[in-house]
Amino acid sequence: RLIDLVKKKATNLQRVTYLVFDEADRMFALGFEPQVVSIANHVRPDRQTLLFSATFRKKVERVAREILCDPIRVIQGDIGEANEDVDQIVRVIYNDSEKWSWLTSNLVKLTSYGSVLIFVTRKANCEELATNLKSRDFKLGVIHGDMNQMERNEVITSFKNKLMPILVATDVAARGLDIHHIKTVINYDVASDIDTHTHRIGRTGRAGDKGTAYTLVSATKDKEFAGHLVRNLEGANQLVPNELLEIANQNSWFKKNRYEPKQVKKFNIGGAGLGFKEKSSSQTKNSD
Numbered sequence: 001r002l003i004d005l006v007k008k009k010a011t012n013l014q015r016v017t018y019l020v021f022d023e024a025d026r027m028f029a030l031g032f033e034p035q036v037v038s039i040a041n042h043v044r045p046d047r048q049t050l051l052f053s054a055t056f057r058k059k060v061e062r063v064a065r066e067i068l069c070d071p072i073r074v075i076q077g078d079i080g081e082a083n084e085d086v087d088q089i090v091r092v093i094y095n096d097s098e099k100w101s102w103l104t105s106n107l108v109k110l111t112s113y114g115s116v117l118i119f120v121t122r123k124a125n126c127e128e129l130a131t132n133l134k135s136r137d138f139k140l141g142v143i144h145g146d147m148n149q150m151e152r153n154e155v156i157t158s159f160k161n162k163l164m165p166i167l168v169a170t171d172v173a174a175r176g177l178d179i180h181h182i183k184t185v186i187n188y189d190v191a192s193d194i195d196t197h198t199h200r201i202g203r204t205g206r207a208g209d210k211g212t213a214y215t216l217v218s219a220t221k222d223k224e225f226a227g228h229l230v231r232n233l234e235g236a237n238q239l240v241p242n243e244l245l246e247i248a249n250q251n252s253w254f255k256k257n258r259y260e261p262k263q264v265k266k267f268n269i270g271g272a273g274l275g276f277k278e279k280s281s282s283q284t285k286n287s288d
Contacts, residue, residue, distance in 0.1 A: 003035060006042055013043045023175050024051040025060045025195070033063060040067040084236050086185075086205035087212045090229065092243040094219050102216065103188065104136060111165040113212075114183030118168045119200050121189040129188065130168045140166035143173050174199040180206055187215040194228040223247055227254030 005011050019040065021027065027036055040049065049068050053060060064071060093099045103118075110116050120126050123144040130142045141155040141164045152172070159167045160179055167173070174196055182204045191197035197215075204211025217226060226248040233240045248254045 003038055003042075013039070016043045017047050019043050019047050019049045021049070021051045023053055024063075025053045025057055026175060028060060028063060036063065037067060045069075084238075085208065085210055086201050086236075087210070088201065088215065088233055088236065088238040089212065090215045090217055090233070090241050090244050092219050092241065092247065093216050099188065099216050099218075100132070103186070104133075107133075107138065107166070110184045110186075115159065115162070115179065115181045116166045116184045116186060117173065117177075117182050117203050118166065118186045118188050119174065119191070120168065120170060121192065123170055125189060126168055126170050133166070133168070138166055139164050140168055143167065143169040145170060145172055171196055171200070173203070177203050178206060179203070180209060182206075183211055185211065185213040187213065190215060190217060190222050190225045190229075194225075194232055197229070197232060217244060217247070219243075219247055223250050227251045230254070 006013065021036060024036075027033070051060065051064055051068070091102060093102070107116065118129070120129055123146050126142055126144045130140060133140055141159050143152050143155050147155075155167070156177070158164055162181065171191070174191075185201050185204045187197070187200060191200055201211075201213035204213060215229065217229065226244055230240050230245060230248045233244075
């Protein structure tokens with residue numbers, strides 16, 4: 001829409017001096033790389049540009065080199081790792097009735113600590129779970145991709161104003177939702193990938209607050225995801241349940257990478273050779 005306005009000469013971006021791309025990796029994953037580059041090219045070259053993302057993959061770095069001038073990468077924690085302020089708890093589930101039983105038996109207690117955000121994978125699952133919870137007299141809101149922006153905004157506003165303690169959502173709520181009274185995230189269905197999992201649980205434990213994220217892992221359906229989750233938990237210094245580790249070990253790729261001796265790889269956190277530079281210790285002291 002912004003590009004259309006520029007092409008129609010309804011506006012121009014020549015006066016823009018400060019350009020921010022938030023959730024940059026998501027835009028590229030959705031195929032918006034040409035649009036992002038086009039917008040950057042329409043802005044004056046002496047601008048300041050910032051890219052933000054909890055997960056920063058190689059493709060993002062490549063595009064960053066194209067649209068940033070003499071970039072500096074600032075890292076909070078480890079790249080792509082979960083927030084250590086979020087206490088991650090994994091429950092291995094052996095059937096769907098056990099998953100529903102766990103949710104209904106714990107939800108009242110969890111809402112007493114603060115707002116609860118429940119993630120599911122599909123829109124149909126979202127409506128079904130919401131209907132089932134409403135039949136148990138839980139007051140909640142629903143957000144998924146079939147809702148228009150106005151409907152979503154109304155639900156989010158009500159949730160922000162604490163008119164409802166529970167929000168059931170698909171991954172449309174995994175990013176950009178900044179509500180400090182969310183104390184618990186429940187991954188009722190596991191995420192499609194570990195990056196989305198990181199973004200999901202990042203809806204709690206924000207700005208130094210503490211939060212808790214529960215992930216319900218199916219022993220039969222989530223074997224592939226289990227290995228990635230083990231690595232995510234270990235990277236954030238979280239407890240890895242033995243049951244989860246047993247499921248992860250059923251994957252040959254996980255066993256191979258975990259137990260076979262291999263050469264230690266040095267990770268290039270500073271981004272040397274990628275067009276990025278780091279502040280020296282003296283520069284850091286001066287900025288402090």
